[in-house]
Amino acid sequence: MTPSSHPAASGTLTAFAGFERLARGGRQEVFAQLRQYTGGAPLLIFDDTSGALVDLDLREPAPEPTAAEAPRSVGRPKLGVVAREVTLLPRHWDWLGRQPGGASVALRRLVEEARRIHHGRDSVRGAREAAYRFMTAMAGSLEGFEEAARALFAGDRPRFAALVAAWPQDVAEYLQGLAAVSWSNEHDPT
Incomplete structure (x- = not known):
């Protein structure tokens, strides 16, 4: 590809x-x-990113790419900050409250650090989930589907490739493209 x-x-x-x-x-x-x-x-x-089915009604005029106006909410929407509820134990709130900048700053810092540390693992998981979503919709009835799914989540690239090679060419190529990130990042410790 x-x-x-x-x-x-x-x-x-x-x-x-x-x-x-x-x-x-x-x-x-x-x-x-x-x-x-x-x-x-x-x-x-x-x-092409998530492997999810997209509903596109072809009977309607072409959809216009517009930004939906959201109701005013708490946070700083112009900066991309969105307020949501977080449920924590009192000792967690106490610790967050003692951090420089308060709870919001501490939570953002913790999330960014976790994203950095687990980026490789998250990329592998995301690619496998995207490939599986597509597989389920397009190849769920094809021979070797269950074995291919097991090989995908086990990280067994040669077995996965061998199983999907018997499927229709366009399906196999697209699926290999979705799964590619999971193979290239599999041993990435970051």
């Missing part, structure tokens, strides 16, 4: 008609390509 066809490119969608890859690109681009589709195979559209 060439780098330009790698499914993990951010903000892109890929559409399948049956087991055939039909369209790939941004939301508007895929929408335009699918509006031209006259075949009879069912269409499934996937988010």
Whole structure:
């Protein structure tokens, strides 16, 4: 798979008609390509980052990329700060309250440190989950699905590749692209 066809490119969608890859690109681009589709195979559209199915109603005019106006909330929305509820024990609140900058600053610092420390592991998990979401939707009835899923989560790349190689080419290639990050980061300690 060439780098330009790698499914993990951010903000892109890929559409399948049956087991055939039909369209790939941004939301508007895929929408335009699918509006031209006259075949009879069912269409499934996937988010290339999460592997999740995307609902794109082709009967409607092309969706306009607009930012939804959210109601005013607590926090600093213009800076991207969002207020949410956190439930902690009293001793945790006491510790957070004694930290420089208060609870919010301490929590942000702890989250950033955990993200840095566990980045590799989180990337592997995210890639495997994305691949599994796609597998379930597209290949759940194909021969070797359960074995391929076990190989994916066990990190057994050769077995996974051998099992999905028997599947339709477009499905296998897309799936290998989704799973690629999990293989390349598997032994990354950061």
